[in-house]
Amino acid sequence: MSVRKPFVCFKAAPGYLIGAALKVGLVFCLGTVFAWADQGLLPTLTLQQALQQAVTHHPLLAGGRASVEIQQGAETVTRSAELPQITVQNNFQRANSRGSSFGASSAFTTYSSQAQLSQLITDFGKTAEEVRASHEQVVGAQENLHSTLQQVLFNVYQSYYQLLEAQATLKVQQQSVANLTSHLDQAKTFFEVGTQPKIDVTQAEVNLSNGKLSLVQAENGLAIAETNLRAAMGTPDFPPFQVTEELTAPTYAVSLDKAVEQGYNSRPDLLALLAQQKGAEASLSAAERGYFPTLTGNVSNGYIGPSFYPQSRSWSFGASLTVPIFSGLLTVGQVEQAKGTLHLVTAQVENLRLTIRQGIELAYNNFVSAKSSLQVAQDSLTFAKENYELAAERYKIGVGSFLEYTDAEVSLTQAETNLIQALGNYNINVASLEQAMGVLNTP
Numbered sequence: 103m104s105v106r107k108p109f110v111c112f113k114a115a116p117g118y119l120i121g122a123a124l125k126v127g128l129v130f131c132l133g134t135v136f137a138w139a140d141q142g143l144l145p146t147l148t149l150q151q152a153l154q155q156a157v158t159h160h161p162l163l164a165g166g167r168a169s170v171e172i173q174q175g176a177e178t179v180t181r182s183a184e185l186p187q188i189t190v191q192n193n194f195q196r197a198n199s200r201g202s203s204f205g206a207s208s209a210f211t212t213y214s215s216q217a218q219l220s221q222l223i224t225d226f227g228k229t230a231e232e233v234r235a236s237h238e239q240v241v242g243a244q245e246n247l248h249s250t251l252q253q254v255l256f257n258v259y260q261s262y263y264q265l266l267e268a269q270a271t272l273k274v275q276q277q278s279v280a281n282l283t284s285h286l287d288q289a290k291t292f293f294e295v296g297t298q299p300k301i302d303v304t305q306a307e308v309n310l311s312n313g314k315l316s317l318v319q320a321e322n323g324l325a326i327a328e329t330n331l332r333a334a335m336g337t338p339d340f341p342p343f344q345v346t347e348e349l350t351a352p353t354y355a356v357s358l359d360k361a362v363e364q365g366y367n368s369r370p371d372l373l374a375l376l377a378q379q380k381g382a383e384a385s386l387s388a389a390e391r392g393y394f395p396t397l398t399g400n401v402s403n404g405y406i407g408p409s410f411y412p413q414s415r416s417w418s419f420g421a422s423l424t425v426p427i428f429s430g431l432l433t434v435g436q437v438e439q440a441k442g443t444l445h446l447v448t449a450q451v452e453n454l455r456l457t458i459r460q461g462i463e464l465a466y467n468n469f470v471s472a473k474s475s476l477q478v479a480q481d482s483l484t485f486a487k488e489n490y491e492l493a494a495e496r497y498k499i500g501v502g503s504f505l506e507y508t509d510a511e512v513s514l515t516q517a518e519t520n521l522i523q524a525l526g527n528y529n530i531n532v533a534s535l536e537q538a539m540g541v542l543n544t545p
Contacts, residue, residue: 147343149262152335153544156258160336163254166247173236173243180236183229187220191404213412216404223421225396231388238381245374252370252542254334259533259542261327261334266349267526268320268327271519275313275320278515282310285511288497289504302504309508349525351476354532358466361539365458368540372454379447386440392433395425458538465531465538472524472531479517479524486510486517 157163195212222229286306292298332340356364366372401419405412426433493510496502536542 144342144344146346148345148347149259150544152258152262152331153255155335155337155340156254157251157544160254162250162336163247166243166250170240170243170247173240177233177236177240180229181233183222184233188217190217191215211408212406213408213410214404214406215412216402216406216416218400218402220398220400223397223399226391226394228388228391228394228396231384231391235381235384235388238377238384241377242374242381245370245377248370249374252537252540254336255542255544256533256537257334258331260530261331262345263349263526263529263533265324265327265331265345266347267522268324269345270349270522272317272320272324274515274518274522275317278511279310279313279317281511282306282313285508286310297500298504305504305508309511349522349529351525351528352532354469356466356535356539358463361462361466361535362459364539364541365462366455369458370540372451372458372540375447375451375454379444379451382440382444382447386437386444389433389436389440392429392436393426395423398422398424462535462538465535469528469531469535472528476521476524476528479521483514483517483521486514490514 191214193212193214195214196209197212198209286303286309289298289302289306293300293303329338332338399419399421401417403415403417405415407414490510490513493502493507497504497507533542
């Protein structure tokens, strides 16, 4: 694989050494990297490594993990209402009171230190339902993260196979240019000895120019594929690398019914909505319990007195029962809102099920088509090779035309390119089907 940009493998030095270090370091680094490229010594990037890079570095996944942390914190906040609340309070007060006779006044100081403990005894399950709703939000965030992971992995799969396509296509175009150069040499030789006309030489030159243009386009396609893979991994500054894997067509088989069933059981976006639905049910239950009273117990122990380190001890214990009588229709509104949210999420779940089935059917049909296209491309390449060998032999012995020869070369190059595209398309469609089923993972 060609190198698209050099390593930055030097550090700036202070003072007058900066300029010299930049010049020497740049020359050294460029020479080293391009020498590695020529010798095939660049680090090899496998599909597994590319996927791991994305899992570790992609910012979308970092954002998804942060969302999970936020929901986990929110669950902890909600759960805190079930736990004891302990506070320690220290007070200092300086006051002055004026008497009624002759305007006399007196000042006094009060110190107090008190520890208090309060514990929710029961609110008839309201807080428990709020905790359950909050927990389902955590589950939903985790499933959303998994959904994002599936998309990031698919982007890497797609970009990696497109890079393999571009790399193989470049090799085909390089071989094609070599063949066309040989054709031109042959045409010139036959023309010089008088066995073939001048038009064969001209046609060979045109074909070679077209082949060189296709080669330039293939080189640009490879550069674009490298850039897209770096972006898919979430590491646009990833250093130069080489890919040594070859495009293959691993056996993959699944029925449409099994794929749909797997999608309903595994799609993380559906699981996230189902968690949201459970959370909405818990929120509705919590809102309905707003009509019930709340019983809280409390205990306090402390000291009070006119001097620091007060000596007089004070303590208390008791319970508080809060009975909602009328809250300005607040609870009524909260119940209506929770019901509406539950109905909305339920509708979204059913709509997503329809979307999942449609997406799986489309992905399955594309997979079947890609599998059939691959077989056709393999057969076409076999025929194109045979045709090219026959045309080349006929031209060499003088019984075939140059046009027949060049047409066979073009057909062979096209057949090789079609097979490369069919292989890449097959692998990408396998990954797309697995993503549609919600089972796409690192290999």
